[in-house]
Structures are given as structure tokens and as C-alpha cells.
Amino acid sequence: MPRPDTGVNLQKNVRKYIFEHFEEHAIAPVLEQIMQKFELERTSAFNVLVELQSARHIALLPGTQRILMAFPFSSIVTPFKVRIARKDKDYFANCAWDAVAIHIAVGKEQWIDSYCHHCAEDITIHLKDQMMVSDGSQSQALIYLALPASKWWENIVLTCSNNMVFFNSKNHLAEWIRSSSVTGGEALTVDQTLRLSVPIYMEKMSLEYARPSREQTIAHFQSLGLTSDFWKI
Known part of the structure; x- marks a missing residue:
């Protein structure tokens, strides 16, 4: 695989790799695997994970460089x-x-x-x-x-x-x-939960996936009749 560009393209490729790894192995890749896959130094690789967390694609285990969640997947055993x-x-x-x-x-x-x-x-x-x-x-x-x-x-x-x-x-x-x-x-x-999930999760496995904007999310809530104060964001 050619080495991806830096910046946004790198984020996209790392995000897709994380989700594909979850689907194939039922667990997140570790940072070292990301370093190897994308030929990155540790600091650069971790910075990408921080950026993905900021963009609400993943959640890191607090205080570590480990992926805890890549929504909807969990790296640990849960009741689900x-x-x-x-x-x-x-x-x-x-x-x-x-x-x-x-x-x-x-x-x-x-x-x-x-x-x-x-x-x-x-x-x-x-x-x-x-x-x-x-x-x-x-x-x-x-x-x-x-x-x-x-x-x-x-x-x-x-x-x-x-x-x-x-x-x-x-x-x-x-x-x-x-x-x-x-x-x-x-x-x-x-x-109802299936319908709620569609615009947020439908293209998760795609390279070009983008989270719906706040405005798009509000419109989707409203289309499902979810209009009470509970659903305000």
C-alpha cells in the first residue's frame, strides 16, 4: 500500500484501518500496528489518534495511547x-x-x-x-x-x-x-434505534465517511419525531 498523504488523508486512512481491523479481528489495533502500517513515528501516530478522538470517531483509554472505542465497537468486554x-x-x-x-x-x-x-x-x-x-x-x-x-x-x-x-x-x-x-x-x-442510527453509522466503513453536522443531526432527530428538549444539541 502506498504511504498516504499527511493531514486529512492520513486521518481518513488511519480511521478506515481502525474500523477494518475491528471488523476483521473484533478488537482495535494497537498504536505500534498503526506505526508499522503507515510508517509513522510514535508521536505522529498518537497525534492522529488524538485528532480522530477530537473528531468523535474514537475514544482513547484515558491516560494511555490505546483505543478504547471506535464507535460502535468496543475494545473491551461489555454487556453488549x-x-x-x-x-x-x-x-x-x-x-x-x-x-x-x-x-x-x-x-x-x-x-x-x-x-x-x-x-x-x-x-x-x-x-x-x-x-x-x-x-x-x-x-x-x-x-x-x-x-x-x-x-x-x-x-x-x-x-x-x-x-x-x-x-x-x-x-x-x-x-x-x-x-x-x-x-x-x-x-x-x-x-426506532435502527432508524436513528442510519446517517451516523451507515458509511462508517467507508474511507470517505464524515460524521453528520450538528444541523444534519438535528434535522434527522426531527424527521423521526424526536423534538423534545431531550434531543436538543
Whole structure:
């Protein structure tokens, strides 16, 4: 592979390499692999990762040079396991939303194995062709977003780790809210979450992927009827 140009082209190529590595190996590349792949010194390679983090493509493990997240993929074991058709490996998502969004990013049939945040009951979700394949009780699963959209990026590791989770039913979500004295938040169905994910995740594996602008994101929220203060960014 020819050595990519510096600047924006380098960022694009490194970002694509990270996501391709996740799809192939179910884990992030280490900095040394990026150094080898792109013939970079350590400082230059790490600077690219910092730039990708600033652009909200990845999150680094705080205080290290290691990739923790490349949205929607997680480098560590989480309660959000994903199996992709014809892939003999387990992937982990950062949160319930990202578990659904892997289907949009990769574009392949998949199964999510997770848990109800209230009772720890198993939740299995089958996705195909950007739709949920109905499976009895699992069709009632909800994705609960505890923090309003304006807060997500204040600490994305905290947001993903603790505030975007599955519940197996509206009743279990209501029981958890009562027992936890939680206020606010929004609950989405799996189908709503799939539609929510499309412009953010659809082209993730492409070299030319660009995150939607704030204006585009707001317009997408509104197109889905997500117009309350919770969705203001």
C-alpha cells in the first residue's frame, strides 16, 4: 500500500484501518500496528489518534495511547455482545445503541446478546436488512438513554458505559426508574434505534465517511419525531 498523504488523508486512512481491523479481528489495533502500517513515528501516530478522538470517531483509554472505542465497537468486554453472520467471533459494543448500530455500520445480519438492566434477564435481538426479526418476548426490548443529547459528549466513555442500556419491557424500565429515583431519559424501540442510527453509522466503513453536522443531526432527530428538549444539541 502506498504511504498516504499527511493531514486529512492520513486521518481518513488511519480511521478506515481502525474500523477494518475491528471488523476483521473484533478488537482495535494497537498504536505500534498503526506505526508499522503507515510508517509513522510514535508521536505522529498518537497525534492522529488524538485528532480522530477530537473528531468523535474514537475514544482513547484515558491516560494511555490505546483505543478504547471506535464507535460502535468496543475494545473491551461489555454487556453488549454481537455476533455477525458468517463471522466466527464475538464483537462487543459500547452501549445498547451501539449494539444496534453495528448492524447499520457493517450491513450484515446479526444477533445481539445482552441483558435487561433491571433484572439481568437475557435479551437476544436478531437484526436483518435494517429490521428486527421478531422473536416473541424479545420484540418488547427497549433502548433507554438516560442522558440528554446535549450531555453525551461531555464524557462519552461515561455516557456509553452507564447511560445507554437495554430493558426487556416498559414495565421493567418503569420498575427500575421507581427503584432508582431516576428522572428524565428517553426509551426507544429497536426499530426506532435502527432508524436513528442510519446517517451516523451507515458509511462508517467507508474511507470517505464524515460524521453528520450538528444541523444534519438535528434535522434527522426531527424527521423521526424526536423534538423534545431531550434531543436538543
